[in-house]
Amino acid sequence: MASAPSASNQPCTHVRRHEDVPTPSAPPSKRCNIPSQHPESYEPNTWLQQQMEHEQQKKLAEEAKKQSVEPTGNEEEEEEVLSKPCGPHKRRFTFVMVHNITFAIPEGYDVDGTNIEYLGGGSFGNVIKTSAVCRDGLRRWIAIKKMREPFFDPHHARRIFREIKLLQLMRHDNIICALDIYTPDEENDFRDVYVVTEFAGRSLYRILKQQRDFGRRVLTEEHIKFIIYQIIRALKYIHSANIIHRDLKPGNLALTDDSDLMILDFGLARSLEKKDTTLTQYVQTRWYRSPEVIYWKIDSYTNLADMWSVGCIAAELLTGDPLFPGDDVNAQYQRITQLCGSPDEELLTKIENDNSSAMKAVIQSYKVYKRRNFREVFSAHNPPDDLIDLIERLLVLDPEKRITVEEAIQHPYLAEFSLPEDEPRADHIFDLDDHLPKTRYEWRDAVWKEIVNYTRLTSSPLIPGEADR
Numbered sequence: 001m002a003s004a005p006s007a008s009n010q011p012c013t014h015v016r017r018h019e020d021v022p023t024p025s026a027p028p029s030k031r032c033n034i035p036s037q038h039p040e041s042y043e044p045n046t047w048l049q050q051q052m053e054h055e056q057q058k059k060l061a062e063e064a065k066k067q068s069v070e071p072t073g074n075e076e077e078e079e080e081v082l083s084k085p086c087g088p089h090k091r092r093f094t095f096v097m098v099h100n101i102t103f104a105i106p107e108g109y110d111v112d113g114t115n116i117e118y119l120g121g122g123s124f125g126n127v128i129k130t131s132a133v134c135r136d137g138l139r140r141w142i143a144i145k146k147m148r149e150p151f152f153d154p155h156h157a158r159r160i161f162r163e164i165k166l167l168q169l170m171r172h173d174n175i176i177c178a179l180d181i182y183t184p185d186e187e188n189d190f191r192d193v194y195v196v197t198e199f200a201g202r203s204l205y206r207i208l209k210q211q212r213d214f215g216r217r218v219l220t221e222e223h224i225k226f227i228i229y230q231i232i233r234a235l236k237y238i239h240s241a242n243i244i245h246r247d248l249k250p251g252n253l254a255l256t257d258d259s260d261l262m263i264l265d266f267g268l269a270r271s272l273e274k275k276d277t278t279l280t281q282y283v284q285t286r287w288y289r290s291p292e293v294i295y296w297k298i299d300s301y302t303n304l305a306d307m308w309s310v311g312c313i314a315a316e317l318l319t320g321d322p323l324f325p326g327d328d329v330n331a332q333y334q335r336i337t338q339l340c341g342s343p344d345e346e347l348l349t350k351i352e353n354d355n356s357s358a359m360k361a362v363i364q365s366y367k368v369y370k371r372r373n374f375r376e377v378f379s380a381h382n383p384p385d386d387l388i389d390l391i392e393r394l395l396v397l398d399p400e401k402r403i404t405v406e407e408a409i410q411h412p413y414l415a416e417f418s419l420p421e422d423e424p425r426a427d428h429i430f431d432l433d434d435h436l437p438k439t440r441y442e443w444r445d446a447v448w449k450e451i452v453n454y455t456r457l458t459s460s461p462l463i464p465g466e467a468d469r
């Protein structure tokens with residue numbers, strides 16, 4: 001096994017402005033300190049530890065000290081800002097408007113607007129970055145996600161339930177986990193759900209977009225390899241827990257300046273345990289969606305659908321552009337077959353047996369393409385041979401012939417980083433307890449219980465006095 005790449009001599013840039021073009025030139029160093037399964041032994045990542053040393057930390061710590069210990073002479077003003085104790089844990093909140101959205105921020109978190117940054121919003125929530133003093137006394141950068149209309153309908157509510165369940169279950173240093181889950185609401189008026197995670201860096205989507213916008217490559221060959229390795233390392237853990245992520249895409253991957261990667265957003269993830277519910281087609285973002293999810297295994301696809309997404313991401317890292325940017329499902333399928341070829345007789349027979357002759361006929365109605373030579377297709381980017389080999393094994397139409405995560409992590413392309421004893425599996429299968437249909441009110445009750453019973457990690461933000469409860 002080759003050793004991890006050596007550290008660069010570049011000065012460390014700890015606090016980045018979000019709009020800067022990222023320069024993940026710091027060493028893609030292998031991370032060895034895997035947090036154990038026990039929450040009490042959770043370790044923050046090295047980048048955050050470095051941040052703690054940064055001089056801004058001093059400033060923030062001083063402010064925190066002033067707020068919690070010294071009389072400021074402005075107590076009346078503070079009283080006006082903080083709410084009365086509320087929510088299931090009787091915490092006090094400051095309501096701060098960011099990007100026209102009101103965020104309830106608990107006591108102990110930095111609520112100074114100049115330190116708060118809007119990170120983005122998707123269909124299910126809006127996310128801000130701020131900092132908080134944690135239970136271990138350190139101040140960390142954190143991301144607060146306010147769920148968008150969490151109980152709008154049963155589908156939405158179940159998604160929120162899954163996400164907060166998984167954020168508590170996952171313990172792996174390439175996977176985001178919850179530092180805090182709260183609501184400022186009382187049970188009879190429960191509307192808003194907030195999830196706090198560590199700030200995991202900049203989304204790969206933004207890095208790739210800025211590479212394109214500025215026409216300047218910031219991800220080197222070595223970064224690309226380290227990113228792919230970390231995605232696969234995280235998936236090894238996720239798949240071993242019988243979970244499919246189902247929404248792997250650059251926007252759900254965050255990268256620190258040290259090139260440490262975190263998988264974000266488990267809203268679409270689901271367990272493979274319960275076979276009594278059908279899987280849905282409209283799960284993955286289209287561009288990263290596998291052909292079997294688009295067509296022939298609509299309700300029975302497996303975690304190999306995630307491996308397809310890894311193939312799409314790997315090719316995008318190599319070229320800088322999305323591999324299959326289809327405008328609709330048909331165009332998506334067409335783009336896939338133009339590169340990967342149309343299903344062969346063997347796959348068509350499987351499709352017919354697993355589905356129907358009608359499905360086989362639909363597939364056959366598409367124009368037939370031959371699989372292209374990947375080396376030729378990507379030759380302009382001078383890829384290493386073993387990267388092309390890995391992409392070829394990931395982008396296989398028949399999921400039964402696609403490379404599994406266990407095989408992928410042993411692929412020669414990743415040998416430089418491979419360290420089997422540092423590539424943990426989950427120690428149990430995660431049961432999300434979400435298979436029975438529920439009304440949106442029942443899901444709301446289930447989420448309420450999760451918040452009430454949530455046990456914060458040692459490093460979680462803590463309100464003063466909470467430890468005594």
Ligand SMILES: Nc1ncnc2c1ncn2[C@@H]1O[C@H](COP(=O)(O)OP(=O)(O)OP(=O)(O)O)[C@@H](O)[C@H]1O
Nearest residue numbers: 119120121122123124125127143197198199200203
């Ligand atoms: N812990 C974090 N650290 C850094 N950035 C984060 C973090 N959590 C979320 N983000 C960023 O915030 C933005 C919105 O977050 P998120 O994708 O979770 O919202 P969403 O509504 O679930 O999105 P989607 O519609 O894609 O499912 C994204 O750009 C994401 O990269």
